[in-house]
Amino acid sequence: MTESTIEANGITLCHEEFGDPADPPLLLVMGLAAPMTWWDDDFCEQLAGRGFRVIRFDNRDVGRSQRMSGRTDLARAYLLRSAPYSIADMADDAAGLLGALDVERAHVVGASMGGMIAQALAIRHPARVRSLTSIMSTTGSRLLGHPSPRAAASMLAPQPRSRAEYVELLVKTFRLIGSPGYPFDEKRMRERAERTFDRGVNPAGAARQLAAILSTRDRTAALRRLNVPSLVVHGARDPLVHVSGGRATARALRADLDVVPGMGHDLPEDVWPRVLAGIERVAGRRP
Template sequence: MAERVIEVDGIELCTESFGDPSDPPVLLVMGLGASMLWWEEGFCRMLAAGGRFVIRYDHRDTGRSVTYPPGRPGYTTADLVDDAVRVLRAHGIAAAHVVGVSAGGALAQLLALAHPGRVRSLVLISTSCAVPGDRELPPPTKEFVRFASAARADGPDAESAIEHQVAYARVLAGGRRPFDEAAARDLVRRDVERAHDFGAARNHDVLTDGEVPRAPLSSIAVPTLVIHGTADPMFPLRHGEALAERIPGGRLLALRDAGHGIGRADWSTVVAAVLDHTAAGRS
């Protein structure tokens, strides 16, 4: 289907859906700084072919959703959590299976805590605990820290932004599998060219929490599947293990040698796991 810009509570968000609206709904929540394009169309169509109504959307300050002045986002993390509810409301959906990747996985956890009636199940990919626990978790890898502390988009032009994002994608891939630079470059270029203001995504770096839930993850009562790459450089595998341990009944699917995010080589495995997790009777 074509993209659709919704307006709820005065907030414009760009969304796109796949599949039959009568099928069980699956809401895809991307990480911060990334538009819905990072839920690649082929992945979305595979889920829809499995009998799911799939919705992806641009966060504020990404893609074709509302943008704000640099350094002054005017919204909080809690507002991004509420945006997921706005997307569901605009599509006439009372509750959905929610799949979040990276910081989108944290938003999905907060959504389940703040609006439990809106969430039928959770799938948390390449993410960590949104609510602090009593155990220390390992830091990012040295390679990730080195890139994050040294790399910058050298200029405001599109080519500089593209080179920076491709280099970042290479680091996130984890280094244990071949990196498909051509595919990454194509995706990044489309993302840059599609955005109202690609630089606005940096506003996500300065967000405050706002009124996010502080309840423990043990209070999440919906079926939860955690999917995590064993070579994730941002959140080492222990982060995924901790999530599965802290959420009652949580299950962990470890992807051997996978990095951060959903690589195309893992689409079939991840789609099969999500379809099984969201099947009638499962959740």
């Protein structure tokens, strides 16, 4: 496993691979302000062990991928659907990455904002997607998937100014939005926060990504037109994206729906076997 950069869709993306290059490719897409390393190394290794060439990458404006430009007005993004770039643009990044890696088609797994990007990838580039797994995400409809007031406020917290402040903020945030039905692993979360900070954080980029989410349009009708093997995974106790978002996604895609009791807006290690088995199961189907 060695990180490398590649030109895709006119920008530079940082990516990394696990497993046998001859195995079927599987693209992992992460969420808001989250680098590819939030797909835990062990999770990626276990996916690779199930027979996939696993590709993870930093979205634009996060980690070691290209930092973009443009001022962000979140109210304007929501009310006028105006943002420096869109979820569709980020889906085109993912398609460009696959093309740059000479991957014709891949199984695609996205979490949170990454689920939105994965859905948009399947809509905009259906020939690229062999199967789709959308985790703790939603359709873009403003009628469902709403965060709790406390979870929404956590997304607008003042940006930390130091490594120590960043670590404390991430621990606090995931105590709030994480999975109440599973033990909170503070040590693991602190290590994740430290690694994230050391790879590079980009508050302005996080704001642009949030604007992309707020400005997105409802994908429900387009999802209904897809014919791709699909799985939707959602936590029954997700405070950031209410489970109604996952249920609506599954209805639109005619997908299998796995609502995980006690799971919030994260992937506790105890849930991995269930999620990995689901990804493997849906990847084995044909449209």
